[in-house]
Amino acid sequence: MSVLPVTALSERTICARFLCRTIMEVIFLLIAISIIAALGFLAAFLWAVRSGQYDDDKTPAMRILFDDKQSTETNK
Amino acid sequence: MPVLQEKTTCYHCSDDCVDETIHLDGHTFCCNGCSTVYKLLQEVGLDDTYANGPLGIKPDAQKAQELAYLDDLEVKESLLDFSDGTLARITFELPAIHCSACVFLLERLERLNKGVKQSEVNFPKKTANILFNETEVSLKELVLLLHSIGYAPNLNLARSSETKEKPIIDRTLMYKIGVAGFCFGNIMLLSFPEYLIGNQALESKWSTLFSYLNLALSLLVLLYAGRDYLISAYKGLRVKHVNMDVPVSIGMLAIFIRSAYDIITASGPGFLDSLAGFVFFLLIGKWYQAKTYSGLSFERDYRSFFPIAVNRIGTDGQVNAIMIKHLLTGDEIQIHNDELIPCDCELLSAKASIDYSFVTGEAAPSSKTEGNRIYAGGKNRGSAIRLRVLKPVSSSYLTSLWNSTDASDKQDVPPLLKFSDRIAARFSIAVLSVAAITAVYWIFVDPSNWLNNATSVLIIACPCALALSIPFTYGSMLRHFGRQGFFVRSVEAIAKLGEINHVVFDKTGTITIREQNGVILAGNPISPDQLEALVNVARQSLHPLSRNFAAAFHKMRQENVIGFMENPGIGIYGMVNGVLVELKNPNNLTESERIRFDDWQTDYRGMGRTAVMIDGKLWARVEFTTSYRHGLHQVVEKLQEENEVSLLSGDNDSEGLALSNKLIAGFEKQNMHFNMDPHEKKDWIKKQQSSEGKKLLMMGDGLNDAGALKEAHFGISIAEDNGQFTPASDGILSASSFQKLPALIQLARKARFIVIAALSLSMMYNIIGVSVAVQGLLSPVLAAILMPLSSVTVVLFTMVSSTLLIKNKLKTG
Numbered sequence: 101m102s103v104l105p106v107t108a109l110s111e112r113t114i115c116a117r118f119l120c121r122t123i124m125e126v127i128f129l130l131i132a133i134s135i136i137a138a139l140g141f142l143a144a145f146l147w148a149v150r151s152g153q154y155d156d157d158k159t160p161a162m163r164i165l166f167d168d169k170q171s172t173e174t175n176k
Numbered sequence: 177m178p179v180l181q182e183k184t185t186c187y188h189c190s191d192d193c194v195d196e197t198i199h200l201d202g203h204t205f206c207c208n209g210c211s212t213v214y215k216l217l218q219e220v221g222l223d224d225t226y227a228n229g230p231l232g233i234k235p236d237a238q239k240a241q242e243l244a245y246l247d248d249l250e251v252k253e254s255l256l257d258f259s260d261g262t263l264a265r266i267t268f269e270l271p272a273i274h275c276s277a278c279v280f281l282l283e284r285l286e287r288l289n290k291g292v293k294q295s296e297v298n299f300p301k302k303t304a305n306i307l308f309n310e311t312e313v314s315l316k317e318l319v320l321l322l323h324s325i326g327y328a329p330n331l332n333l334a335r336s337s338e339t340k341e342k343p344i345i346d347r348t349l350m351y352k353i354g355v356a357g358f359c360f361g362n363i364m365l366l367s368f369p370e371y372l373i374g375n376q377a378l379e380s381k382w383s384t385l386f387s388y389l390n391l392a393l394s395l396l397v398l399l400y401a402g403r404d405y406l407i408s409a410y411k412g413l414r415v416k417h418v419n420m421d422v423p424v425s426i427g428m429l430a431i432f433i434r435s436a437y438d439i440i441t442a443s444g445p446g447f448l449d450s451l452a453g454f455v456f457f458l459l460i461g462k463w464y465q466a467k468t469y470s471g472l473s474f475e476r477d478y479r480s481f482f483p484i485a486v487n488r489i490g491t492d493g494q495v496n497a498i499m500i501k502h503l504l505t506g507d508e509i510q511i512h513n514d515e516l517i518p519c520d521c522e523l524l525s526a527k528a529s530i531d532y533s534f535v536t537g538e539a540a541p542s543s544k545t546e547g548n549r550i551y552a553g554g555k556n557r558g559s560a561i562r563l564r565v566l567k568p569v570s571s572s573y574l575t576s577l578w579n580s581t582d583a584s585d586k587q588d589v590p591p592l593l594k595f596s597d598r599i600a601a602r603f604s605i606a607v608l609s610v611a612a613i614t615a616v617y618w619i620f621v622d623p624s625n626w627l628n629n630a631t632s633v634l635i636i637a638c639p640c641a642l643a644l645s646i647p648f649t650y651g652s653m654l655r656h657f658g659r660q661g662f663f664v665r666s667v668e669a670i671a672k673l674g675e676i677n678h679v680v681f682d683k684t685g686t687i688t689i690r691e692q693n694g695v696i697l698a699g700n701p702i703s704p705d706q707l708e709a710l711v712n713v714a715r716q717s718l719h720p721l722s723r724n725f726a727a728a729f730h731k732m733r734q735e736n737v738i739g740f741m742e743n744p745g746i747g748i749y750g751m752v753n754g755v756l757v758e759l760k761n762p763n764n765l766t767e768s769e770r771i772r773f774d775d776w777q778t779d780y781r782g783m784g785r786t787a788v789m790i791d792g793k794l795w796a797r798v799e800f801t802t803s804y805r806h807g808l809h810q811v812v813e814k815l816q817e818e819n820e821v822s823l824l825s826g827d828n829d830s831e832g833l834a835l836s837n838k839l840i841a842g843f844e845k846q847n848m849h850f851n852m853d854p855h856e857k858k859d860w861i862k863k864q865q866s867s868e869g870k871k872l873l874m875m876g877d878g879l880n881d882a883g884a885l886k887e888a889h890f891g892i893s894i895a896e897d898n899g900q901f902t903p904a905s906d907g908i909l910s911a912s913s914f915q916k917l918p919a920l921i922q923l924a925r926k927a928r929f930i931v932i933a934a935l936s937l938s939m940m941y942n943i944i945g946v947s948v949a950v951q952g953l954l955s956p957v958l959a960a961i962l963m964p965l966s967s968v969t970v971v972l973f974t975m976v977s978s979t980l981l982i983k984n985k986l987k988t989g
Contacts, residue, residue, distance in 0.1 A: 135365070
């Protein structure tokens, strides 16, 4: 990098580079946090598969559509 | 003509109400059974089930009587999943499950019987897992309950074997896909800033941290998610065999090592997102290829066909139910009508009529007399008989043939898969050579980057598309076939199907439809009243010919029969509405009657000729024809265009003439073989394949074909409905899809062209990638774009081509 005389222009450049670096640091921070959140999701996925929720994926789809007469009557 | 009744359909089972119509609550029912179930459901408030449509199932009350063996402690233990004296758990196979109304009803069993605590249905497997209190409801009562609502459970020997392996569901592939996907997404995320900034050096404490995080995540990918590929490649190389996993492992290790070097020496960001994406796509390919049909079994042996227990007559005359595995030579057993004979026996009763069609293929039941030997697997068609056990169940004459775990397993690998392994070998060698040449070239020309350029070649030469062509092409085929009613066991099996050049059919039950015989009448015309009388008299008899006759007219109105008599060997007679009718064995006719009887001409010669007597005088003749599957002659004709077609039957050759007729089947005379017992069928196929080098497709339906199905290159079991037993095979064809057979075979053949096209497509990507890499122009961004792009293109191409191919084929036929 060549040596620049300190002028108003270079002050703006230094400001711009500083801003750029700050923004990049913010992005880095956000990425780090999102990875931690993603780890949580991975744990949830592994737990869901392990507890057998994905072994049968057709029957639960049928169950949600059922209308239980007795339970709706008691809810009235 | 029978009186035309207004057409009403049963509210419960949706059959037409022909025999009788019961009116209840403003609905119509076809019989007592259906109206009873309706009342039952209404009492417990479950009539909501009908909101999902009629159940379509007729409850079967007759079988309930034979369930006494379920009280036996040993039987219970072998069937229950778990029991602690009070609570017990059992998993029932309920083949009658077919819709959401079934699920609704079965999961609310506790409302029908308080002893049931919990009930969970697995729809794809057609099973129900029930938790019940043994002190409140016994296993027998539970099974009776299921029978009464129309969901008879499959209780056969296989379900009660003591080596009942609790199926350990293998979820590791799912875990690996989850982990690989997680790593893929996050490595991409972490590499994002690098791509954004480009080549500018970014001095940030974060960038080194992210690089090392990437390294950690990719270690996870390499050592966990991608582990199987590395292990398989290593195993292959140890036996000097290069398989498809070798170039995959080379790629994976090259990427990892080069990236690790770049990151540790801080000279670059590495190519780790390519690694993770690569492994992720490969694992998805593995998952896609592993599609199974959980409700079907391709492994069934005779144990799925045999009952659990049978009635034994003790020395004191007491009849007890015992498990058939406990039967000893010399035991006396009692077999009722329609029950299966579980082991080789000697007949003690005077006469018996045994149906062997399932085990030897003989269509007509054979008559046996006292002292005759009866083989295991036959069904008793007649009143109850007594037998003496000659051999225990597992050593019956035919058992060795039926055992699907027999060690005559074909170890041949389909040529297409061998072909892909050969490509893998050549590919690896080619890539390694190009990398070596690149290295040498750059050392001389510009040694600053020679190692980088050489490893770039190893990285970009993507075998992933090569590895994905086969799973996705055949995986798509597998799924499409399933939608067409043809369920193939695995991707390797489809590859085998494409190689066959000789098709063999069994006769009874495969090209003929069981228990659906046509009736031919000859002689004097029979009036509607007389026919009604004949059918109702026939209904009273258990004789196979009577049953055939009654079945052909099953919609006939039910009338009272007065004075019914059955004289075995002579005939049956009875009076209906004042008409005395008799169905008589023609051997008992007088000479003059016999002459008239034989004289009546018909176009078609059937079997089981019986004389019809009205008021004591010979009136007409009844005989039965075989029903062949719809479209049989077209199927044979189309198959004969590209293959040799043969028939192997355990029955006699009485239908040989009919079968050679092009309007019925069109088999060539020299290709039809009759009177073949199950061992002979298997040996015939073996000879055709070994000495003549042909690849055979065998289609069969019963245990009589079990040996032949295993021996053939590709075995198909044909099934009338999902609950039916099918012997072990490579594929199960729904009877309703029989006419699609020629098209399906052609599709399997064409599939290999799709694979070759996909392989060529991926070659193109490789050439582009490698030419960029040798010039030293490969950047991580470029690699990250090119590799997923090639994978996705190949996957889309194979899936779209196979869909188009199938749609096109089935439209034109």
